[in-house]
Amino acid sequence: MKKKQNGVKSRAAANGNDSPAPSKTKLKPEKLKKKQNGTSKRPAIDDQENVVPALFKKKAGTGKPKKLKKGQTLEDAEEILQQNPIKKGSLDKTKKKKKSVRELTPDDEDMDMTGLAEGKSLGLPGLGENDSDDELIDDFGDSDDEESLPEDADDSEDEKPSKEESLQLNVNMPSYHLPSVEDVEKELKTAPNLENMKLRISEVLQVLANFKVRKEEGKSRQDYVEVLVKDLCAYYGYNEYLIRKFMDLFPKGAELMEFLDANEQARPVTIRTNTLKTKRKELAKALISRGVNVDPAAKWTKVGLVVYDSQVPIGATPEYLAGHYMLQGLSSFLPVMALAPQPNERVLDMAAAPGGKTSHIAALMKNTGVLFANDPNMVRCRAVIGNLHRLGVNNAIVSNLDGLEYPKVQSQGFDRVLLDAPCSGTGVIWKDQSVKTNKDSQDVQRRHTLQRQLILAALDAIDANSPTGGYLVYSTCSVLAEENEAVVNYALTKRHCKLVPTGLEIGVEGYTKFREYRFHPTLSLTRRFYPHVHNIDGFFVAKIKKLSNAKTGGTQLKDERKEALETGEELPDGTPLPGSNAGRKKQKLKNMEKHEQKVKKMTEDDGFNTKGDIPHVKRDRPTFKKRLNKRSLAKTSGKAVRQKRRKMMEKRGRGAAHAE
């Protein structure tokens, strides 16, 4: 028995997705087994004999007979052999040999599952099924399809030889009794107990990781997920909306827990050397002499330093004041590295505050060319000005405009644009814990609406014919797909542009499909960064090359209409030509319909609509009062005086005529 267990364990390890489980979710194996024994409801052995022939028929039909060779009688085995003569040799051997063969066959999926189940009971929760990589594994999915296949669930048990039956029973049987959602809610309200919650979370995650084997009779996946959501919300202090979003993002339980744990820990303090004023080596030397313990931050950056501990405030050393470095997170390096600005270019940073990325751009441009730093927030603009001057950037223009106005200011006037869009901040929860509770669907919707408007504005500001550039880098410090892939996907449909590789060494690929949504396949060129994987803020970077200055989207239709008008033919979609009354009515009806659809779409917009109808938000722009000069107030300007005189003369003339 022991031997068998070991074998299975090693197989579980060999499956490749044996990520080290967080110690928090570990369970004591003995305890688990005890529980399993208590609730064991295994079908009797004679049941099994009934099942086997049925199974056999099914599997023989699919041409995968090797799956069932375990629990069968010899006659059964021979029957299989007649159909599949290739496997003859292996089946003729003793049971022990059979086992070894089975262990060697790589596509023996059911066995993998049990192996994993075993691994889990040994303290590896949430490893998930052994699916291929591109298939999204969803522990929390709504579908209950596994439930409808109780036979399948029994498969793995039936395959076991009778000797090892008792062991397998323990492993496969539901171990955990799920309390109802109401009970959990009540408990959380009255007497929240952290240890209880933690235990329940890990138990539920284990069940969800191998649901069809471990579920309790009569409970659906939904029930488990509800309890899990409630517990996670209470344990980590999130609101339900965010937890559900994160569950969508991290369908594997273990990864979700890692992510949530990483959000509790602070990232290391990092600084960026200002290459305009000093070198990293010199800066490190100077800081170490001040009692600051620094080290190069990462392999992929030549300007980053990580600060371990410091005896002096790192934001007030003379070196800081002299502009030798800038305090900024490692994640902020990435979009600028992706942008790769060249000297003598025209670059725009659309949301610049507090100026960390802007000064990095200026450093890469070596203080040449023009760098526009824009931020819509006046207060934060002050910080930009201060930081740029401190860091010795003298090619920058700081403006306080709405980013949407930039294409009006300078249409197609930039070689590169960096859009570090305002976002929900779900990647930097460790910095701002209030994100956990104060972001709801409406907030996120507002954000991605603005992001869409901004990304189009940014694309319009880029000159596609620029000899060196024509690039846009879109980045957010959010991990939600609505704010990242969906926005980029929207831009791809609306403008003539394409995604290009970011040139970053680290990061995971962006989603090309997320739940039921499908994005453009090139979205795999975008990069995502996670706190628990890369130990930097949750981040997203996409680099877009603008292909032409023409605006796509709707232009084709207009051309068709124009052509039809010129030739006097019916339009291809059957609308009558303008001029006739019937046509107008029809058009009116159609417009109304269209409008209704649009409104409907906007109301139920979840951030992934590819049609890209975005509600136009009317924001109150800062209105600049026109200053009236004193002259015009007193009406003594030349024009006013002339007018006055004219009126007077007219009056006089009229009076004179009257008198006559």
Added chain:
Amino acid sequence: MRPLTDQETEAVFTKLANYIGDNVQRLVDRSDGEYCFRLHKERVYYCSEFLLKKAACIAREPLLSFGTCLGKFTKSRKFHLHITALDYLAPYSKSRIWLKPNAEQQFLYGNNILKSGVARMTEGTPSHQGVIVFSMNDTPLGFGVTAKGTADCKRADPTAIVLLHQADLGEYLRNESFLT
């Protein structure tokens, strides 16, 4: 945004000349392109002509800064240099003062410099001359005006004020919002 008037130019240049003397000429005639001074919202900015043209695209109100801000005109039309001008003053400065490490911190908090804090000083500096303050490893820290000439300093007692504080790097933290 407009070019400086003659009066304003004179005020700016005399102030600059107090610190960098004849080197003012070098700020105007530069080998790497045309540079100019512009007045915008009572502040004087120094930037290249190219940058200026680009900055002209943006309306008066939302344009907050371009190039380097040198200083501002007060309500009584006097010109005050800001710490942001340090990048252009430091390399051309005529007279300099080097501070001891412990006096460094005091100066960065906005205090005047006592004789005890001075490590070195340019020979032959008269009193009321604009001086750039350096740390011992040659990083510029700010600027001020001498209260005493070099000769007087030698005779003065250690607690005597040598340099009157005008601007220092600490202002980036202390009053960032008033800077520009």
